[in-house]
Amino acid sequence: MNAKVDVNLVVNGVSHSRSVEPRMLLSDFLRHELGLTGTHVGCEHGVCGACTVLLDGRSARSCLTLAVQADGLQIETIEGQGSREQLGRIQTAFRDHHGLQCGFCTPGFVMTIADMLQHHPLENDEQIREALSGNICRCTGYQHIVNAVRELAKERGPLP
Ligand code: FES
Ligand code: FES
Numbered sequence: 071m072n073a074k075v076d077v078n079l080v081v082n083g084v085s086h087s088r089s090v091e092p093r094m095l096l097s098d099f100l101r102h103e104l105g106l107t108g109t110h111v112g113c114e115h116g117v118c119g120a121c122t123v124l125l126d127g128r129s130a131r132s133c134l135t136l137a138v139q140a141d142g143l144q145i146e147t148i149e150g151q152g153s154r155e156q157l158g159r160i161q162t163a164f165r166d167h168h169g170l171q172c173g174f175c176t177p178g179f180v181m182t183i184a185d186m187l188q189h190h191p192l193e194n195d196e197q198i199r200e201a202l203s204g205n206i207c208r209c210t211g212y213q214h215i216v217n218a219v220r221e222l223a224k225e226r227g228p229l230p
Contacts, residue, residue, distance in 0.1 A: 072091050072092050072093065073092075074089040074090060074091055074092075075089065075090060075091075075092050075138050076088075076089050077089075077090055077099075077137055077138055077140070077141040078141060078142060079099070079137070079140050079141065079142075079143065079145055080143070080144050080145065081100070081104060081106065081145045081146075081147060081150075082145070082146060082147060082149055082150030083150070086103075086104060088103055088137075090103070090137050090138065092136065092138055093136065094136065094137045094138075095132065095133055095134075095135065095136060095137065096123070096132040096133075096135040096136065096137050096139070096140050096145075097109055097111050097121045097132035097133045097135075098137075099137035099140075100123070100132060100145075100147060103137075106147050106149050108147060108148035108149050108177050109121055109123055109132055109147050109148060109177060110174055110175070110177055110178065111133055112174070112175070112206075113133075114133050115133065115134070116131045116133060116134045117206070118175070118178070118205070118206045119131070119175070119178040119179070119182060119204050119205030119206060120174065120175050120177070120178040120205075120206075121133040121178060122177075122178040122179075122181040122182050122205065123145055123146060123147050123181055124144075124145065124146035124147075124181055124184060124185060125140060125143050125144070125145060126143050126144050127144070127146075127185070127188065128185055128189070129181055129182050129184075129185035129186075146181070146184070147177075147181070148176075148177035148180055148181060151180055151181075151184065158180075159222065159225075160180045160183050160184060160187075160218075160222060161180060163218035163219070163221050163222050164176065164179075164180070164214075164215070164218050166218070166221075167214050167215075167217040167218040167221065168211075168214045169211065169214045169215045169217070169218040170211065170214075171207075171209035171211045172208070172209050174208070175205060175206065175207045175208065175209075178205050179202070179205050179207070179215060182201070182202065182204065182205050183202075183218075183219055183222065186201045186202075186219070187222055187223070187226050192219060192220075192223035192226075193223075195216055195220065198216050198219045198220060198223070199212075199216060201219075202215065202216070202219070
């Protein structure tokens, strides 16, 4: 059995220290150690994007990342994007444009979009679809998600 390793992860601005097995996935750490079950797990091998979180501001698959690899990093999850009472702006755009159906994929899309709005040109639908191409929606509601991102990109203005 592997010896446990101490990690400290800052998740949505809150510091968490734990001793974990070196093989523990970040997705399992978030869901089982911290109870942050908004990060969903679909394919578990990096294809569907449901488990996307931000690591130091860039989107990453938490099912392909070990918790020990995230030691000392700033992690953002869907729980940091807003609340039931006060939706964040990406969530608001999804609501306004009917960008979710069953919602299983939605946390991953929201986190991918949080990265895209900071780092990607989103000047037309082709660029938006390309930026979203790493996330799969089994309900195939892509057009509404594209509509939501188009509005967010318009509000964003030019990239820094
Ligand atoms: Fe991580 Fe599908 S669960 S990419
Ligand atoms: Fe159902 Fe995307 S809304 S998988």
